[in-house]
Every structure is written in structure tokens, then in C-alpha cells.
Amino acid sequence: MEEKPQVTWHQHNVSREEREALKTHQGCVVWFTGLSGSGKSTIANLVERQLLKRSVHTFLLDGDNVRHGLNAAPGMLEEHYGHDFARRFGLGFSAEDREENIRRIGSVAELFCQAGLVTLTAFVSPYRRDRDEVRLRLDKAGRQGDFVEVYVDTPLAVCENRDPKGLYKRARAGEIQHFTGIDDPYEPPLAPELTLDGAELTPLELSEQVLRFLENLGKI
Amino acid sequence: MEEKPQVTWHQHNVSREEREALKTHQGCVVWFTGLSGSGKSTIANLVERQLLKRSVHTFLLDGDNVRHGLNAAPGMLEEHYGHDFARRFGLGFSAEDREENIRRIGSVAELFCQAGLVTLTAFVSPYRRDRDEVRLRLDKAGRQGDFVEVYVDTPLAVCENRDPKGLYKRARAGEIQHFTGIDDPYEPPLAPELTLDGAELTPLELSEQVLRFLENLGKI
16 A cells, blocks of 8 residues: 555545536525424425425435434433533523524535535524524535525414414413524524515425425526 | 315425435445544545445545534634634534534434435544444434444554654644544444454455445445
8 A cells, every 4th residue: 555655545535516416406405494383394394205206315404303413402412421511512592502503504404415415404593693604604615506595484473373383382381481483583584595475375385486496596 | 274284284204215215225324433544534435436436325424524514623613603602512632522523423424324325434433432322323213234333443553654644743742632542542343344454455445345345235
């Protein structure tokens, strides 16, 4: 091996372009943001299902797969990692914790985008600054158009009326604190790529709007 | 929408099996571990390149794409996120920081595995406990055989002689602390799926051993 180090130790990473050449679509991050109950997950799910039918390779990052692993709460880390570790790296719902939550999700979405997948994320992601930070990173590391911010614009009253997980009720009763829309702010995007009217149209109709947008963008 | 909530709000996530049906291979995590300079990245890279030729969809997690984003050092986070945030979430090289480094990488590798990709990781990952934790999670969340631990067994003297990045020299001079093999321990796997003789064979030969292993496992 030592005889020809230039050859054996030369690194030529597989590029995003090479990965994408295996597919008929391009990597991107479709970032759904909106209040709890606005319809983010449902719409993202329908988008993903329709992309699957078209043989588009996707991945959906949401609370279900992120909150049990990468962004676990302190209580979930404590057993295996101990108290100090869990307190430092476990994520709750303070502003700082939310910021790190979105930072990690953004970093992972960026990796999936590099891998050539149509990456969907469905998180409240209430703070404008945190979302813009993800956009900034993707703009720097990737290509123009990689970050597609989709604002699921459903009024608080509608979300609270739906209350699919009973969270608004608990927040109003004071059982949950720092709940977005109740005692924590939601900052709508100023210039999202797409705004969905979550009160008037069905999730299926909204998912079709997203698909059309991705078609027009040339991502699928 | 409210008229038929069962239909519109029903969630049926796209499954790993559905994703994999788009491909001719299965998700897994090929976890390379070994000393700095042992050949992990080079071999992982060659494996990835050969998988690309076979149209296998891969992703390589390594220092290059993880240390600039997800697992950034405190100094890299400070500008955008402030001092306290950077100190809490930024990762250095203490035992706790390394532990969190591997925990995050393991969690992300798990997501890529779920997405159906042959996921390669190339990190020193010196502590047995941290690697076993990743194995445990993958065994629980995925399928038998998802975690393939590849020990790149290259003696310290050989790695130090290669010293491709001049790090051993700096560690010996006391310019770098907590350097694995010098003043921080490396704990070899007790029962890795594969051990590669990094001193005697070329990276290309070793990468072929990995490919054969994945073939026999039915992953590719």
C-alpha cells in the first residue's frame, strides 16, 4: 500500500450529481411549517405517498422519528447516558432547545438532500430565525431552490377546534407550557415558497399544490 | 374537511419496505471503526464508489459532512447561536462530547437505514459502549443484520507511520490532546461483523471484502 500512496489514499467522494444520476429526480428539502393541528404531517404524508407512486425516493422527518432518537428529550437519554449528559444534550421546549431541535433537523435534512432524496420535514418550527438559518445553510451548501418552505396557513381557531391530539385543551388548562400559539409565539414565514390554505382546502388538494410546485421547480 | 376526519386525518406513513421496493437493495448501516489513519474513509469511499456502479443508493457519513453541520464544534456555532448555546451543544473531544457525537451519528444513520440506503459511516468511534448503543438501537428499530460493524484493524505503529493528516505528529508534540491511540484509548470491537487487516491488504482489496460480506448478507 505504501508503494503508491497517491492512488490508494486518494479520496474522490461520490458526488450529489452521481447519486442523482441513479434517479429521475433531484434532492431538496420541503420544509412544512405551521401551528400544531395545521395539517403539516397529514399533507407531508400525502405528498410522500404520491411521490412513492411516481418512484421518487423520499424521506419524511417528523416528530415520530426524530423525537425518539436524534432529538430525544432528557428523560429518554437519562437511563443510558446519565443525568448530566441528558440535561446537556436532551431537548425540551425552551427557546434554546427548540433552536437546537431545528438546527439538528436542518442539518440532517441537508444530508438527505445531498443524498439526492426529496426530503420532507413536518415540524411546527415556530421561529423565523431558526428556519432562515436552515435556508441559509442549504443555499450555501447546495443549489438554488433546494429549500422549499411551505407555510401551512391554518388559523389558530381552526387548529384549536381540530385539536387532533388534545394538546390545545391541555395547554389551555395549563398542563402544557410553552405551547406554540397559546403561550409561545408562532412567527409565520415572510416569503415562503408556497403558502397552503389549511382551513379551506382538503389535505389531498393541498398535497397536489405541493406536487405541482415541485414539478414546476424541476425537482420531480 | 371536518366532515370526514377519519379519512383526511388518517396517517399511513410510507414504510421502509415500500421505499426499498423502489430499489434492488436494502437499507443497512456499515459502521467502520478504527484508529485515525487506519484506512476507514478510504475503504468506505471505495465501497461507495463500487456500489454506485451497481446502482446501489448509498450515503457516507464522515467527518467532512458531519463536523461542519450536525456535530459542529463550539467555535463554529458561536457566531450564529451565541456563546451559551455553542458551549452546550457544540462538540469537542471530551468523553461526553464523543459520546454525543456518536449518538447523533448513530441516530442519523438509523434514519438513512430506514430510508433504504446502504449507509456508510467512517469515524474513529473509539468507545465500545457508544458503538454498542448504536447496534442496540438499530436492532430494536430495524431488522437483524442492519448494523454491520467493520473493524479496520491497522496497528497504531502503521497508522502513525502513515499519518496522512500529520495528526499523530501533532499529538506526540502535545499540540492535540485526547488523541485516540496516544492519550485516549481505542477499544476494539469484541465481535465485529467483519475485521479488515488494514496493514497487509490494499484499500481496494479490503473494500471488496466488504462488498462480498454485504452480498452474502443479502443487502445488495
